[in-house]
Amino acid sequence: MERTTKKLVVLGAGTAGTMIVNKLRRRLPREEWSITVVDKDDVHDYQPGYLFIPFGLNTPEQIRKTKRPFIHGGIDVVMGEIERVDTAAHEVRIAGGRILRYDQLVIATGTSPRPDQTEGTLGPQWHKEVGEFYTYEGALALHDQLDTFTGGRLVVHITELPIKCPVAPLEFTFLADDWLRRRGLRERTELVFVTPLDGAFTKPVASRTLGGLLEEKGITVEPDFMIERIDQERKVLVSFDEREVAYDQLVTIPLNMGADFVAASGLGDELNYVPVDKHTFLATGYDDVFALGDASNIPTSKAGSVAHFSVDVFVENFLEHVAGRPMTHRFDGHANCFVESGHGKALLLDFNYDTEPLTGTFPIPKVGPMKLLGESRANHLGKLAFRHIYWNALLPGRPLGLPAEMSMAGKNPA
Amino acid sequence: MTTTTIAGHEVEVNEEGFLTKPEEWTEDLAPELAQLIGLQLGEEHWKLIRFLREDYAAQGETATLRRVSTQTGTPVKTLFTLFPGKPAKKMAYVSGLPKPKGCV
Numbered sequence: 001m002e003r004t005t006k007k008l009v010v011l012g013a014g015t016a017g018t019m020i021v022n023k024l025r026r027r028l029p030r031e032e033w034s035i036t037v038v039d040k041d042d043v044h045d046y047q048p049g050y051l052f053i054p055f056g057l058n059t060p061e062q063i064r065k066t067k068r069p070f071i072h073g074g075i076d077v078v079m080g081e082i083e084r085v086d087t088a089a090h091e092v093r094i095a096g097g098r099i100l101r102y103d104q105l106v107i108a109t110g111t112s113p114r115p116d117q118t119e120g121t122l123g124p125q126w127h128k129e130v131g132e133f134y135t136y137e138g139a140l141a142l143h144d145q146l147d148t149f150t151g152g153r154l155v156v157h158i159t160e161l162p163i164k165c166p167v168a169p170l171e172f173t174f175l176a177d178d179w180l181r182r183r184g185l186r187e188r189t190e191l192v193f194v195t196p197l198d199g200a201f202t203k204p205v206a207s208r209t210l211g212g213l214l215e216e217k218g219i220t221v222e223p224d225f226m227i228e229r230i231d232q233e234r235k236v237l238v239s240f241d242e243r244e245v246a247y248d249q250l251v252t253i254p255l256n257m258g259a260d261f262v263a264a265s266g267l268g269d270e271l272n273y274v275p276v277d278k279h280t281f282l283a284t285g286y287d288d289v290f291a292l293g294d295a296s297n298i299p300t301s302k303a304g305s306v307a308h309f310s311v312d313v314f315v316e317n318f319l320e321h322v323a324g325r326p327m328t329h330r331f332d333g334h335a336n337c338f339v340e341s342g343h344g345k346a347l348l349l350d351f352n353y354d355t356e357p358l359t360g361t362f363p364i365p366k367v368g369p370m371k372l373l374g375e376s377r378a379n380h381l382g383k384l385a386f387r388h389i390y391w392n393a394l395l396p397g398r399p400l401g402l403p404a405e406m407s408m409a410g411k412n413p414a
Numbered sequence: 415m416t417t418t419t420i421a422g423h424e425v426e427v428n429e430e431g432f433l434t435k436p437e438e439w440t441e442d443l444a445p446e447l448a449q450l451i452g453l454q455l456g457e458e459h460w461k462l463i464r465f466l467r468e469d470y471a472a473q474g475e476t477a478t479l480r481r482v483s484t485q486t487g488t489p490v491k492t493l494f495t496l497f498p499g500k501p502a503k504k505m506a507y508v509s510g511l512p513k514p515k516g517c518v
Contacts, residue, residue, distance in 0.1 A: 160480065198500075202515075224500055226479070228491070240494040270484045299475075299515055 005034050006322075009092055009102040011082055013039040013067050015047075015395070016293030016307040017108035021075045022397035023315045033322075036076040036100060038092065042067045045136055046390055048304065048383075051168055051340070053139035054131075054146055055179050062387065064136060070395045082109070085265040087289060104288050104322060107267070107274055109259040111164050111294040111302055113138075117255040118159055120230035130230060131251045133172060134164065142251065146179070151188030152248030154180075157237060158195045159227055162271075163256045164294055164302045166202060167349070169193070170210055171340040172251060177217045178342030194222040194237065194245055206349055206357040209373055213341055256302070258295050273297040278353065279330040280317055281310065287321075290314065300333040300353060308394060309334045312404040334406040336362075338383035346379035348372050350406065358411040363402060365410025372411060421446045425510075432507055436470060439510025447508045455508070459496055462486060466509040476506045476514040 008024065010017050021037045028035070049063030071077055081095035085105065092100040113134040115121040121130060127141040156173045163169075173193050180186040193200070193214060200211035200221065214221055228240045230250070237245045258272030267274050267283065274291035275284040278298045283289040292310055294302040310331050317327035333353030340346045348370050349357040361368035369378045393400055417426050425438045431450070433439055444463055448455045455463075465486050469477045479502040483490050490501075497504035502514050 198503075226490070226494070240490055241499060270478075270481050 006032060006103040007101055008033055008035045008104045008106070009100050010035070010037045010106040010108060011039075011085075011092065012108035012110060012293070012295065013037045013071060013077070014044070014108060014110050014293065015304050016110075016295075016311055017106070018044070018067070018070050018395050019308065019311045019397050020106055020108065020292065020314065022070075022072050022395070023311065024318065025072055025074050026397070027315065027319055028322075030074055034076065035074070036078055037071060038078045038080065038082060038094065038100070039067060040079070040081050042079060044070060044395075046387055048165070048390075049387060050133050050136065050139040051171055051175070053136075054133055054142040054172075055175055056143065057175075058387075060136070060140060065391065070391075072396070082259070082261045083264070084261055085267060085289075087265065087267070087286065090288065102288070104318070105290070107262065107283075107289065107291040107295050108293045109262070109295050111162075111256045111258055111273070113164075113254040114257045115252075115254040117257070118227055118230065118252075120232055121252065121254060123230070123232040125232045129235065129247070129249060130232060131249065132254060133168075133251065134253060134256075145249065149185070149249055151185050153190045153192060153246055154249050155192045155194060155237070155245060155247035155251070157225075157227070157245075157250060157252045158197075159253060159255045160196055161202065162302055163253055165337070166301055166303075167210075167337050167339045169195075169253050170200060170214075173219055174213065174217065174342040175340055176251075177219065190220065191218070192220045192222060192245065192247075194225045196224065196226050198223050203349075203351060203356050206351075206373065209347070210339070213375075217342070262295070267291075269297055278333065280327045281314055281331070282321075282327075290318070298331075298333065300351075301335040301337065303335055303337055304390070304394075305336040306334070308400075309336075309402075309404040332405055334404060336402075338379055338386070340380065340383060341375050344380050345375040345377055346383050347375055348379045348382070350411070352406045355406065355408075358408075360411035362410070365407075430513075432513060433510040434512075436511050439467075443510060444508050447510070451504055451507060453497070453504070453508070458492075459508070462488065462493075462496070462505055463509045466505055466511060470509075470511050476509075476511045478502060478514045 010021050021035050044065050044067040046063040049058040052058035083093045083095050085092050090102050131142040131145050132138040133142050158169050180189050199207040201207040226240045229238050262268040262272045274296050276291050276296045281290045281292050293307040300306055313329045313331040316329045320327050337349045338346050350372055351357040357373055360372045362370045362372055370382050421442045426434045428434050445455050493501040506513055
């Protein structure tokens with residue numbers, strides 16, 4: 001009997017998509033499965049590096065590479081804009097008319113900042129007085145803009161949650177405080193953190209620690225601020241309940257949304273995220289569609305660490321799933337985030353669906369070297385070193401020796 | 415967790431006063447909960463409360479402000495008028511639901 005090859009199609013060759021195709025190519029026999037990965041372009045950015053660009057702490061060439069060298073042999077790469085997934089026909093339509101049939105589909109197209117969603121953002125001062133660092137272009141523009149900053153009100157603003165890397169706006173604020181001090185501008189600058197939340201962060205225990213740091217550094221917090229529009233002429237943010245925050249330099253984090261084709265395919269929620277089972281990533285109502293990385297609606301941080309831990313669980317489950325067996329691995333929502341706090345230090349947060357970020361040490365109980373939920377130099381160095389690990393071990397799908405499941409060893413319950 | 419009596423019902427609440435067991439909520443609790451945060455419920459409030467209850471039953475979590483707005487076709491501005499200051503929190507409170515997460 002002739003055996004037909006089955007088709008796995010992965011949409012998105014970012015952090016999650018690249019790891020998935022590389023890991024699965026090693027585990028799925030080539031005569032049984034073809035693997036195709038689709039993306040709109042050949043650019044792969046180390047996104048955590050965007051944070052450092054405005055302050056000159058990373059250079060553009062350190063964080064931007066081409067995608068193809070990271071995708072292993074035996075994987076077809078298709079470059080093109082994804083128009084729509086036809087789940088009934090099991091097809092992906094690419095702009096220009098190309099159609100890819102699939103037996104199993106993985107959506108890993110992430111989340112993107114959408115400045116078009118808040119009135120007044122894309123005015124004449126976009127990427128100037130109204131800056132952002134969630135894109136490569138935005139981070140570079142903000143670097144030039146900060147270079148001309150001589151004092152006044154520097155306002156860091158979050159539009160709405162969830163956002164990619166929810167700690168990045170706080171880190172930006174801490175690094176800005178440090179940068180202003182080194183430039184002798186801190187005395188002449190009012191640093192303001194504007195958030196739709198009622199505190200510094202989404203998780204109560206971490207929110208207290210991080211809120212304390214903001215206070216210590218003399219940063220004003222404007223909580224519960226739901227933005228309606230930006231008035232670039234008057235240089236103010238206006239909230240739905242008609243409060244105003246004035247700025248001289250704004251650094252906004254626009255609304256983040258999943259890809260538009262997700263909505264066009266009827267696969268998304270109100271922010272174009274794919275509803276999935278939070279333990280297996282199988283899209284609700286389907287048995288041949290998964291969503292991983294930032295593209296899904298799982299209730300944990302949209303972060304590279306989550307993508308990494310979830311891919312480990314997904315790969316084992318996927319092999320069981322296509323063999324017709326029940327999926328026996330369960331993702332626990334494990335996230336692991338370095339938080340730059342300025343002055344060469346960083347905090348480390350470690351949490352999952354059920355457990356708040358804890359104090360303690362990581363990755364080795366009682367030893368560390370990294371300290372959880374406390375500032376240390378080792379944490380900062382860990383964060384800087386991670387760029388090399390990302391390019392050289394994580395994307396190629398080499399094991400890092402960090403367990404996907406969160407461990408309580410060496411951690412002190414709050 | 416403490417137990418308190420609202421509209422003649424014994425209910426369990428957390429330190430912020432949110433009901434901890436959504437199933438303990440009944441429609442006659444809503445006006446009393448509203449009064450505790452200085453609100454008088456009209457038909458527009460009720461339309462949203464009913465949506466929140468139904469959506470929670472279907473999804474297992476409290477709808478975010480954006481979800482309430484898009485699913486009921488109510489502009490966010492109107493939600494701020496009906497539930498001033500912190501509409502997402504206030505809607506959840508009156509509807510006997512946990513604070514919306516929407517943010518992790």
